[in-house]
Amino acid sequence: MDLGTIWFILWGVLWAVYFVLDGFDLGLGTIRPFFAKTEDEKRTIYNAMGPFWDGNEVWLITAGGVTFAAFPKTYAVMFSSLYTPLMLLLFALILRGVTFEFRSKVDSAGWRKLWDACNFLGSFLPALLLGVAFANIFKGIPIDQDGILHGNLLTLLNPYGLAGGILFVLLFAHHGALWLAIKSTGDIHDRAMALAGRLWPIMAGVIVLFLLMSYGMTQLFSNYLAHPFLFILLLVPVAGLLLTLKYRKENRALASWAASAFLIGGTALFGVAGIFPALLPSSLNPAYSLTIENSSSTPLTLAIMLGVALVFVPVVIIYQVWTLRTFRHPVTKADLEYEEAY
Amino acid sequence: MDVLMLSRLQFAFATFIHFIFVPLTLGLSVIVAVMETKFVRTGDPTYKRMAKFWGRLFLINFALGIVTGITLEFQFGTNWSRYSAFVGDIFGSLLAIEATAAFFLESTFIGVWVFGWERLSPKLHATAIWLVAIASNLSALWIILANGFMQHPVGYVIQNGRAELANFIDVITNGYAWNAFLHTVTGAWALGGFFVVGVSAWHLLRHQNVDFFTKSFRIGAGFALVFSLVVAVVGHRQGNIVAEVQPAKLAAMESHWDTQKNAPMYLFAMPDAKNEGNSIEIGRIPSILSLMAFNDPSAEVKGLKDFAQEDRPPVGITFSAFRLMVGLGTAMLVLAILAFIARHKPAESSPKLLQAFVWAIPLPYLAEQAGWAVAEVGRQPWIVYGIMRTRDAVSPLATSQVAISLAAFFVVYILLASLDIFLLARFARKDPA
Numbered sequence: 001m002d003l004g005t006i007w008f009i010l011w012g013v014l015w016a017v018y019f020v021l022d023g024f025d026l027g028l029g030t031i032r033p034f035f036a037k038t039e040d041e042k043r044t045i046y047n048a049m050g051p052f053w054d055g056n057e058v059w060l061i062t063a064g065g066v067t068f069a070a071f072p073k074t075y076a077v078m079f080s081s082l083y084t085p086l087m088l089l090l091f092a093l094i095l096r097g098v099t100f101e102f103r104s105k106v107d108s109a110g111w112r113k114l115w116d117a118c119n120f121l122g123s124f125l126p127a128l129l130l131g132v133a134f135a136n137i138f139k140g141i142p143i144d145q146d147g148i149l150h151g152n153l154l155t156l157l158n159p160y161g162l163a164g165g166i167l168f169v170l171l172f173a174h175h176g177a178l179w180l181a182i183k184s185t186g187d188i189h190d191r192a193m194a195l196a197g198r199l200w201p202i203m204a205g206v207i208v209l210f211l212l213m214s215y216g217m218t219q220l221f222s223n224y225l226a227h228p229f230l231f232i233l234l235l236v237p238v239a240g241l242l243l244t245l246k247y248r249k250e251n252r253a254l255a256s257w258a259a260s261a262f263l264i265g266g267t268a269l270f271g272v273a274g275i276f277p278a279l280l281p282s283s284l285n286p287a288y289s290l291t292i293e294n295s296s297s298t299p300l301t302l303a304i305m306l307g308v309a310l311v312f313v314p315v316v317i318i319y320q321v322w323t324l325r326t327f328r329h330p331v332t333k334a335d336l337e338y339e340e341a342y
Numbered sequence: 343m344d345v346l347m348l349s350r351l352q353f354a355f356a357t358f359i360h361f362i363f364v365p366l367t368l369g370l371s372v373i374v375a376v377m378e379t380k381f382v383r384t385g386d387p388t389y390k391r392m393a394k395f396w397g398r399l400f401l402i403n404f405a406l407g408i409v410t411g412i413t414l415e416f417q418f419g420t421n422w423s424r425y426s427a428f429v430g431d432i433f434g435s436l437l438a439i440e441a442t443a444a445f446f447l448e449s450t451f452i453g454v455w456v457f458g459w460e461r462l463s464p465k466l467h468a469t470a471i472w473l474v475a476i477a478s479n480l481s482a483l484w485i486i487l488a489n490g491f492m493q494h495p496v497g498y499v500i501q502n503g504r505a506e507l508a509n510f511i512d513v514i515t516n517g518y519a520w521n522a523f524l525h526t527v528t529g530a531w532a533l534g535g536f537f538v539v540g541v542s543a544w545h546l547l548r549h550q551n552v553d554f555f556t557k558s559f560r561i562g563a564g565f566a567l568v569f570s571l572v573v574a575v576v577g578h579r580q581g582n583i584v585a586e587v588q589p590a591k592l593a594a595m596e597s598h599w600d601t602q603k604n605a606p607m608y609l610f611a612m613p614d615a616k617n618e619g620n621s622i623e624i625g626r627i628p629s630i631l632s633l634m635a636f637n638d639p640s641a642e643v644k645g646l647k648d649f650a651q652e653d654r655p656p657v658g659i660t661f662s663a664f665r666l667m668v669g670l671g672t673a674m675l676v677l678a679i680l681a682f683i684a685r686h687k688p689a690e691s692s693p694k695l696l697q698a699f700v701w702a703i704p705l706p707y708l709a710e711q712a713g714w715a716v717a718e719v720g721r722q723p724w725i726v727y728g729i730m731r732t733r734d735a736v737s738p739l740a741t742s743q744v745a746i747s748l749a750a751f752f753v754v755y756i757l758l759a760s761l762d763i764f765l766l767a768r769f770a771r772k773d774p775a
Binding site for chain 2: 052055061064066068069078080084087091093097146298300305308338340
């Protein structure tokens, strides 16, 4: 396998890991206004993401950085052609990022309301925008040979893009509800499991719809039909979808969440495998697509970066897993009284 | 205004706001780590309270540093796509390494530190803040190595219409970048020291928690003095490097127009770029510019007139920002000496002196901002020095897109930065007990 292909796979995996990890806290931020009634419930939700959300978001920085390093031309065209949605995403993430620190710092109901609203917007919008953006990338976006987008934000809000957005919001909301179930006991735990239960059939329905639309409206399946062994990849999200249901019914929140992680990661990789070897397909003319071939860095840079990734990414995974294990305990009353809590 | 000017304003504005919060993160993380280490070593609970009090200020500041940093990485792609495609082979990898090797560590362990006071052993908990401190400063290294490639490109070949990596070791051992890194972090550590000294002085003026703030003051004064000195020495060396690799920037820093040996410096000057000279020059000190730039009073210093008009940086901003930085640096050194002398019994210092320490808090901030203005405005008209002009680097965007995003940046950043500074001031005044 050549370096370009290896980096293409790593690129897809990085985005998938980002969706899995930030997915649960973006999802939790999305369901919070509909779920939490009392201040204690709200705080349980904030503190359920407390030690993790910042580390999760770095996967986005890394996915962006790796796009820049390994496929500079893709990075340049992807980020400039998707200027407006990307700016919306950034502002949403900024507002969300400060809410955790700001919310508990002034003892006033109005102040908390303000940051609650920012946290919701800052969680819901990124989930929606990431879904819209990636669905459009899977379908191909109208870029010309100079990488200029022929269209605007509304062009991206086509039926397939919107379906992708709704799919991401549902995947993340379901994932977040399960995380809350892991991080809580008693009534909150039961209600979180019940919410995941209500979201599951809607999510499953949208997944089926999205697959059908992918078949009818995009070229995603052409790689699969040309290389049928790729269909094995589809088994990952399908198994995740079914297992998350099974484990939830057995009241095993952690296992159900892990299955949901495979569902989200598998869904992202399903699309990435479908566009290979392009990273940013053009819907105007396949010759304008940005591919491994025409957008990657030199073999020297790719080799050095691979060395860096092989050393550091396993280390990152080790300490992030350690962090998840150290703080996986349910949020208790004592945790809410802890003076550094959100 | 066109897309180029709007994009430059947007990047400059976003960077300046980002850099209000970065230096305190770099400096205070180390100071808090020192405090918590003292607690682990001595078991004195005052040091634990100190780590918590200063740590809370660190966190309030950290929140804005993080969120404003994310947008910078993405702005290379959104607004500077031609630049990104041109240098991505080298520049992109440095940013990616920063994320993998440093930013992950910082962001993961900050969560561990905040939520781990009662869940981790004291030693492990202190390790978490050390990891945050080391990772933050390592982040700065990778970012400045990337910036170093824009200032003094090394280890590349121009091939296939872009700058391609030729020698990675050359890129990461870039002398300009390493010195700029030392200059930046020592400045940040001095800033951390001044912050602790100033906030402590505020409480001592009011005779509150005297023991707590005396101990804090002592640590802050040590940082302020040592690093005000080191930043000046490293800064002098930075001047030498600039003289060598960016002669036009050096000439602009001094508003030096005519190439000459024994080049003088003026105590006061007023650049006049139109007439290629200075409209006012007062207090001529002969040979001092040659001496400062090349450590040799008779060295020849190239003047701005020897650079084509289109290769000259904006003289007014570069010149005044440099003067401001040096002036503030000198004031910091004087104040740091006074703080160091007062460090054992600062509460017995004259109220005027204590008040001066409070007012001194913004000085290193201004110096850092001015320093970056020298580095970045002085780099113009190049985005990569001598290789690519800024005007050739901008994305093919519509003016309205950038105008709207710039307005949004302006509103959101000013609001959030003001709120954050308000919270910092509020929590800095709180009783630590």
